[in-house]
Amino acid sequence: MMARRPGAEEERPWKLAEHARLGKGKVVGVVVLDGWGEAPPDPFNCIHVADTPTLDALKKGAPERWRLIKAHGKAVGLPTDDDMGNSEVGHNALGAGQIYAQGAKLVDLALASGKIYEGEGFKYIQQSFETGTLHLIGLLSDGGVHSRIDQLQLLLKGASEHGAKRIRVHILTDGRDVLDGSSVTFVETLENDLAKLRDKGVDARIASGGGRMYVTMDRYENDWQVVKRGWDAQVLGEAPHKFPNGHEAVKRLRDDPKANDQYLPPFVVVDESGNPVGPIVDGDAVVTFNFRADRMVMLAKALEYEDFDKFDRVRFPKVRYAGMLQYDGELKLPSHYLVAPPEIERTSGEYLAHNGVRIYACSETVKFGHVTFFWNGNRSGCFNPNLEKYEEIPSDTGIAFNEQPRMKAVEVAEKARGAILSGKFDQVRVNIPNGDMVGHTGDLEATIVGCKAADEAVKIILDAIEQVGGIFVVTADHGNAEDMVKRDKSGKPIRDKDGNVQPLTSHTLNPVPIAIGGPGLAPGAGFRKDLPDAGLANVAATLINLHGFEAPRHYEPTLIQVSGASLLNPSSAPPLPFL
């Protein structure tokens, strides 16, 4: 916990003032459509192509209750406005109501100032440099969602300058936050850097690898086999494919016409005698260089926990392990880290729990932590188990999501309907994953099916809200399914000589919609017009208002006003054209 100044509690009490115009006691249904941005109609805009009558009706039905908000770049605490949004920063902003400098930015600053090498985490791993190997495990791309290759390059240089003599990099190829096929170029870049280090007398090599979705980067304990495959390659030095170097490995594995960067099989790099060049052994140092938490937590547990029963580790080497960041503040995992994570505090969930608001949150496994852990400022568990219930629907495992593009959207919505009708909750919050999870496969037809299923799920929830006289808020965390093709600078899809396009598997820079409504919404309530640049962080104050409370003063302002008066500053309210 962060040490708080004495008196801070009095300055920022947990008890929220009652809202002057919005009453309490209405059930508020909150839907986060994952990967659902707004873009012009186009054959590669799967949301536009899909049959989405519910979302269309929200957009066309009440112009004062539908708008766009920013979901990328600085609006969500990322280093620049060229950074696409993602679930971590998106849900952080939605739930926290404030914009925090996020992991990507904090690591940039620590590397630029050199402070990273002065911190406890680096000093800890440094103790292994004299006799042990430094292993760096993480996602190799410039996607900027989980990691960035330029940060890895700086860390490699800095670590060698600070005494690392033997370095092994265990790469995870991307193709999800960046174009499929780009892995080859990223490995080339890394191999060049490692060669330069070797010229300087540092024994630096790629030791193992595999595609991020098949090796290591599972999340929310969906499938421990993914982590095991990585463990076998990284720690034990065992994998079905063996190559003399990382570049050769990725190039050759990509020769398979069905190869996909996200799903490359695990490989190890071996020497002339066929021995792995970099298994992890006692006395070594390990750094997981991803800054984002969700897909590193499982490996962090395997590397750190003495007691561990998720798979047979065979060997549990005694290493000095540090994360790029601490991935879970509640679990204090890992206990050593190179850069302190953003201190996201006083989230809307915590305020609402202090004010007696009963919360139900649900998604399927692959997004469960988004609508709980990320929403609550990277905090696992409830604030008040007497008031809150978090429910997870098991996701499909062992398949890519274009094989079952409807995913568990309807099941999640039916759970939400049950919670809404039960009368036991004041806020029912879900994440509907299809636009994002299917969008990441780059499969247009499947994504269209997924978007339709998401729309059906929204209808189920809106119908339940109608039935209980409640309020709904439908929004998204960042774009994905609304743009599924690589485009040139003018926005035209890029075609090869045969007329084929390259699917865009990543998120986008597009804004996302937000719609409010329902029979419980006060008649004069609508979006204010004086916040054209509002973003995801403005949603938390909006939600707190809809529960009948004034938002904390330090939150980004609410998006709504009632009957022509601004909620936060009635005297400065612009007239509402729709009233």
Ligand SMILES: O=C(O)[C@H](O)COP(=O)(O)O
């Ligand atoms: O981890 C992933 O699946 C992608 O890198 C980012 O997707 P998300 O931010 O929507 O989870």
Ligand SMILES: [Mn+2]
């Ligand atoms: Mn997302």
Ligand SMILES: [Mn+2]
């Ligand atoms: Mn995504």
